[in-house]
Amino acid sequence: MTTTKVALVDDHRLFRKGLLELINGFSDYTVTLEADNGKDLTHKLFPEKIPDIVLLDISMPVMNGYETAAWLQAHHPSIKILALSMGQEEETILRMLRCGINGYLLKTADPSELRMALDALLVNGSYYAGSVSEVLKKDLQGERLTLTERELQVLRLACTELPYKAIAAELHLSPRAVETAREHLFQKLQVSSRVGLAVYAITHGLYQPE
Numbered sequence: 001m002t003t004t005k006v007a008l009v010d011d012h013r014l015f016r017k018g019l020l021e022l023i024n025g026f027s028d029y030t031v032t033l034e035a036d037n038g039k040d041l042t043h044k045l046f047p048e049k050i051p052d053i054v055l056l057d058i059s060m061p062v063m064n065g066y067e068t069a070a071w072l073q074a075h076h077p078s079i080k081i082l083a084l085s086m087g088q089e090e091e092t093i094l095r096m097l098r099c100g101i102n103g104y105l106l107k108t109a110d111p112s113e114l115r116m117a118l119d120a121l122l123v124n125g126s127y128y129a130g131s132v133s134e135v136l137k138k139d140l141q142g143e144r145l146t147l148t149e150r151e152l153q154v155l156r157l158a159c160t161e162l163p164y165k166a167i168a169a170e171l172h173l174s175p176r177a178v179e180t181a182r183e184h185l186f187q188k189l190q191v192s193s194r195v196g197l198a199v200y201a202i203t204h205g206l207y208q209p210e
Helices: 013-024 038-044 065-075 090-098 111-123 130-140 149-157 164-170 175-189 194-203
Strands: 004-009 029-035 053-057 080-085 103-106
Touching: 004 013, 004 038, 004 111, 013 029, 013 111, 029 038, 038 065, 053 065, 053 111, 065 080, 065 090, 080 111, 090 103, 090 194, 103 111, 149 164, 149 175, 149 194, 164 175, 175 194
Parallel strands: 004 029, 004 053, 053 080, 080 103
Antiparallel strands: none
16 A cells, blocks of 8 residues: 655654654554755755645744745646645735645644545645635635626635735725625635635635745
């Protein structure tokens, strides 16, 4: 049976060593590469050491998670990226999504959820905990929703850094019209946050991270 190769990129070595032992204890997974930051990773990615999955810390010196995810997306798009973070701030998740990550997991998660996330990356191509996981369930069930042109425009712009008032100006709509479209999207997609909208757009090919 094929063993999935995993790379760990985190400047906290004690945490990294704990992850290494945990993942090596999972059947069919092995850690083949460790790096202190993104720059260190780029120096260690030899052709024979290309991992299947990268577990990527966000806050790192020299080359942080955002820069590293964007570099991996540009140079090794086949590698699945699972971002690791202590927080779940909406802007942080949105920014990482725009950089091309395939999943997001809190560092406080249980080991069983880490295993679940790794398996999901291989089978489904993505993993997001919390309310946005409902979006992925819809995708697995083959459900496709019909969205209006306005909803599609709001959905795509929700993936950017623009606040909702700026989205209204961009689309030449009133803030109220954008709020209404957003609420309709929340109901249709069964999510409750801007992150959920971004995950739906990205996983369904409606928005391409730069």
